[in-house]
Amino acid sequence: MTTAIFTKNLTRRFGQFVAVDHISFEVPTGQILGYLGPNGSGKTTTIRMLLGILHPSEGRAQVLGYDVISQSEQVRSNTGYMSQKFALYHDLTVWENLVFYAGMYGVREEKRIKEVLYELGLDEVQTQKAQNLSAGWRQRLALATAIVHHPKLLFLDEPTSGVDPLARRAFWDLIYSLSAQGITVMVTTHYMDEAEYCSLIGVMRAGRLLALDEPQRLKDSLPGQVWEVYVEPLLQALEAIENHPAVRHAGLASDHLRVITTERRSIEVIAKMLGEKNFQVQMIQPGITTIEDVFIALQ
C-alpha cells in the first residue's frame, strides 16, 4: 500500500502563535480522511502546508511522494483543492469557469471539460452564470474546478458548509464515486454525520492532532457508556446531572440528553436522582457511540 500523505512533526507558527504543533501522520492511498476540529484548531493551516502554499516552520511533509517544500509544483499539479469559500468567477458561466481553471492546470481538451460537467451533473446548468447558482450547485462547480486536471488527491476544506441536508448527501455521493476511482480525499467538516462516512478520522485541537484512526476504533476507545435520556424539562435536567461524579459528559442531543456515564450501572444512580428531583423521565436507553461523542470527549 502506498502512502498518499506523510507528515513528520509538521509545525507552523505565526509569530508567537503555534497554529499547527508537531503533527505526524500517514494516510494510505485511496482513503477518505475526515479532519475534524474547532474553528482555529489548525485544520486549514495543515491543508495549506500540504498543498505547498504555506511553508512549515518545522518538520516535513510529503504528498503523493513529493516533498511539499522542494517539489511543491508537482504536489499542486497532482492534487485538487476546494477551499471554504468556493473561489469562482461570479460573472462567468459554469462552462467558462471550468475552462478557466482547466487552463490553469494546462488542460485544454474540451472533451475533459464535458466529461467533468457530465460526471458532476453540471451539464444542465453549464450556460448559467456562477452568481445565479444555488449554494449546492456552486459547491459542485467548485468541486469540478478541483478535479478537472485528474488529481490523485483531493483536499476539501469545509466543502459542505452552508448547503442543505439533501445537497450535502448528494455531495458525499460524489466524494464516494471519486474515491471509488482511487482518488485519496482529505476533507474537513463540522458535520459529525459526514465524519461517519470517512475511512479515517483525525481530530485536532489547538494545533495538536489528538487522534487519527478508523472511526470504529476511535469509538471503541471511548471510555464509558452512552445513554439517550428523554426527560423534561431538558435544560434543568442537564444542569442537575452534568456535574455528577458518575457522569463523564452530558449534553443536548436534538430533543433529549446524551449522557456518557463512567460505568454501565451508573445510569441507575442518575435515573434515581432525576426521579427524586421530580423530573419527568420518559425513557432511558443505551446509545450507540458516534463520532460526535468521540469529538466531544476529546475536546
Place this chain on the structure above:
Amino acid sequence: MAETLIRVREVTKNFGEVQALAGVSLWVGAGEIYGLVGPDGAGKTTLIRLICGALKLQAGSISLCGFDIVADTERARGQIGYLAQRSAVYEDLTVMENLKFFAEVRGLSKEQWAERCRWLLEFVGLAEFSGRMAGQLSGGMKQKLALAVALIHRPLVLLLDEPTTGVDPLTRLDFWRLLIRLVRDENLTVLLSTPYMDEAARCTRVGFLHKGHLICEGSPRELRSHLIGRVLELIGEPASLLINLAKADQQVEDVQRFGNSLHLRVQEGQAEMVIRRLEEAIVKAGGRVHRLRLVEPLLEDVFIVLSEG
C-alpha cells in the same frame, strides 16, 4: 393560548423574475423557539430579513408584538434582536466597546446599558474578555458577542439566520444552551433558520419552506409522526451491497446513509415484508445483517421526503 409575538400574513417577495416567497403565513407565540428549515433557496433568509425590516415587503403584512412593520416601523423594530449568518461586530473595537456602540445606536443611555452590558457579558461567558479586541476572539466567542449585541436593548423577539452554520459541535451546543436559557429565564421568543436537523428537533415548532411556500408546519413530534412505521434502520456489510439490494426492492422508496447505518423509507404497511425479504436477499448475496428493524423517524427523514415533493 400564548400571546402571538410574530404574525406573518400572506407575505410575497420577488427579486426580479424570481419569486422568493409566495404567500407565506405563520405566527410565533410567546416563549416559542420556531425553526425554519428547507432546501437552499427556499426563502428562509428572505423571510427573516423581511421580518427584521432589512427587506421591503411587497405584499402581505408582518406585525411584531402587535406593531405593524410598515405602519409602525420604529416600534416594531424596537422589539427585535437580529443575528445574521455572518455576524457584524467591529473587529477593531473591544468587546465592551462593541456593546456600548450598539447600545448607543439603539438610543440607550449609559444608565440603561452599563448594567445590561455587565449582565450580558456574564451571561454569554465573555466577562473576562471585555477589554479584548473583537478581532482577537475565536469564532465561537465572536458569535457570542454578536448574540450579546443583538440582546442589548432587551428585545422580546430574537431572529437568528443560521446562527450555527460553519461552527463546530461543541460551540453549537454552547450556543443552544444560551438560547434555551434566554427563552426560559428572559421570556424571549425565538425564530431561527437552521440546516441542522438535530437543532430543528429542539424547536417547539418547525416550519418547512420549499420554493417560497410554507408546505408543512408542526412540532418535531408531529412532523416525525407522518413517517411512523415507514423508516427502517439497516446496519451490516458490505455497505455497497446493502445499498444496491435495498434500492432494488420495489417497496423501498428511498435509501440514505445515516452515519454508519442506512435508513430505508418503505411504503405504508410494508415494513415487515421488506425486513423479511431484504434480510434473506442480503444473506443470500453473501452479505451480513447486524441490524434491520423499524425505527422512530428522524426529522432528517422528514426533511428528505419534503424536499423531494
